Amino acid sequence: MPVYRYPVPPASEITPKSVFLNRRAFMAGAAGLALAGASGTARAEEERQKLATVSSPLSTDETPNSYEDITTYNNFYEFGTGKGDPAKNAGSLTTRPWTIEVGGLVNNPGTIDIEDLLTKYTLEDRIYRHRCVEAWSMVIPWAGIPLASIIDKFDVQGSAKYVAFETLVRPEEMTGQNSTFPILPWPYVEGLRMDEAMHPLTILAVGLYGETLPNQSGAPVRLVVPWKYGFKGIKSIVKISFTEEQPPATWNMQNPREYGFYSNVNPNVDHPRWSQATERRIGGGLFASRIDTQMFNGYGDQVASLYEGMDLKKYF
Template sequence: MPFKHLTNTKLSENQVTDESLYINRRQLIKSALTVGLFASSSPVWALQFTRNNQYSANLALTDPEHALKYNNFYELGTDKSDPYRYADRLKTDGWTVEVTGECLKPQTFNMDDLYQFTQEERIYRFRCVEGWSMVVPWIGFPLAKLLKQVEPTSKAKYVEFVSIYDPKNLPGQEYRVLDWPYREGLRMDEAMHPLTLMATGIYGKELPNQNGAPIRLVVPWKYGFKSSKSIVQIRLVEKQPTSSWMAATPSEYGFYSNVNPNVAHPRWSQAKERPLGSFFRKPTLIFNGYADQVAQLYTGMDLKKYF
């Protein structure tokens, strides 16, 4: 079924990018819709969003043809084309997100509840641990707003995210590639940081299944696997959670996984990245270009030890 149409009511697009990028962007989005790049089983909804210029990088956007068809979403398969190919297998009707643990007001939110948070567009860099990158316009709301609703206690030191578990429908979960369901985690101050986003949309439309519909996490200064997709549960916990990739390969994937060109993956360098749609690689920025905003979170920490 078609995606929710999201309407920007306050800002024109050329307030964020120059005119040539603005025109090109609209053409790309129109082209993406024409060839059916968006995939969803959700009903049509009308959502309002505004653009937050404070978090809009002055960068050319990645072509939706790449960002919406080249994905890691192992629940739908391990090949980059599998998430788009099998997107209709992800069932999102009646979706809820349960927020529990060390909080005073645990709640279960449906998507109507989550859409009540002010939706805003933010243009973020996105860097995969595999060495590719993109620049995309996410739509969503700060995770901090959701967590404040449940009133975390002083014991809430970390936040754990649990993704959908539906092996009857999701072909990737028929195999023990990971210990399903997918789990990830953040330290509480990382989760409460203004950059940390709960995304409900991308490229002016609701989030497509292959990109983690109907709601996912986006943490732009960390490698992409930290940004959990299709979240069904959020737990506030006292002890550091073990993420899925940490459990699978602890020598390769640490809890923090901040983008760091000076710390190589055991099997490849992280010094450069390849933007989707380009044959050329470019230097990777520390914290993916967000050092001014987040470096203070790790003052005094050895970034090679806490990788």
Template sequence: MLIRRATDILPSEITPHSVYLNRRQFMLGSAGLLLPVASIAALPASKSGYSTAEKPNSRQDITSYNNYYEFGTGKDEPAIHAGRLKTRPWTVAVGGEAGKPHSFSIEELLKFPLEERIYRLRCVEGWSMVIPWVGFPLASLLKQVDPTSRAKYVAFETALRPGEMPGVARRVLDWPYREGLRIDEAMHPLTILAVGLYGEALPGQNGAPVRLVVPWKYGFKSIKSISRITLLEKQPPTSWNMAAPSEYGFYSNVNPAVDHPRWSQASERRIGEFLKRKTLPFNGYADQVAGLYRGMDLVKNF
């Protein structure tokens, strides 16, 4: 009598009983090895006094209604295409008027103490949202490279990846996307580099893996997917200003008293609300930032 079957199963093929009992955790763990770490990692972040108490927009709203022309000019296009952007490895080269220029890897950036910053975001187009960012003050990063006394401005550049960014095939803007701040604006505690949204890694359409957030300026100043930060003595050129100098100034502070040449900036539609609300000077952050512009003509310096 030949009973061979039983011996075909090697002891090494038998699932240990403990693994069998914890099979759900085992599956989760294996899945984690296959997925990019960033997509499942929760970002530990502390609360911040700079956050607004207003109700944040839904994750769905924040991640499906975006202006990110590198992935198309439609609001729905970034959510469709931005997944193509490879965010690992990623470095942000910080240099220029710096005593200790340094290229920060994304891993180094994620080691900065992270805070949740719930900020209002006001788009120059007349809509707004409340967004729970996760990030750290830009000042913390800039201090590490030791800006020289000649560092009066900070220039930012978005990565340019024609193979991953279908929108750059057309010269809607002069790529790469560029933005800039005055050094005191850059060092202001409200100005952050965001690496997360709703406690998780930043989605591509929101500017993964690292973006600027300057809540008192129109949204286009908050440049996405930053690859380079340069300290400068002179004011740097900025993308929207180069495209239409009469419509988008270097400062672009939210200002209900200064209209866009083609539409009013006096009010805005908060996403999720039916009727428009009044736009606040400096997007409601006047108490913290109005002092930066004391004595300046904000109509001329729009």
């Protein structure tokens, strides 16, 4: 067994008991609130299913954040700009039925059904560091499928150089898409270079802590690219297409000076308005120390070669 194959138990065994209990109390409370609210418009969130997963050598051995931290501290502007807004507002999203349309430069265009993702693939626990562009970070036990193994089924043409992703637009269920002054242009879009998309670390996540994703985390299926800033991990995906040209990316369009297409985690390239040299690991409480941000979020050994010869200050 090679040295790096640190034995990682399945996520369900890692979750501290207190967290499970907390979560139940939390969900019971939320259910109570929903009942008390009884406006009749809010639909209950899909019941989360337990997932059968296998562990992965690509997981970190760092301790994951609690389920509560991961699911109450979110950036998902389709449900509001506050960190707590997605947890409050995303319950209204219906995630079944759900299909992803796959097209562009492929020989087998088609669709991916969420049920197929959940049942026809081996789901892997991937415990990844997650670094937000806002200089905070978490450790998150995703459950997902390497994007490469999904892409392979569609027989991508040789001319395809990029993959474009698109989030659902459904203003009646997504409060943030409903406002008079939209905070971002919808749909939220993101993109990866083909080699980034095919990299073994890149996954489509369908679960968290061994269960299907809660809505605020991007249910039912989202992208996770652990060496990039969190906003590259587009949520609630409905469309994937393969292109020759670099596809548009929402934050990059919103402010190209501040958010690059690549958005690789890089402590040496500051956001124009704040430093990226350090980060605050969520979960440490009021007095937690800052930690140094690692190049490529600590995944440099696996991904640095993708960017060989590139000026990362220019292609940030």
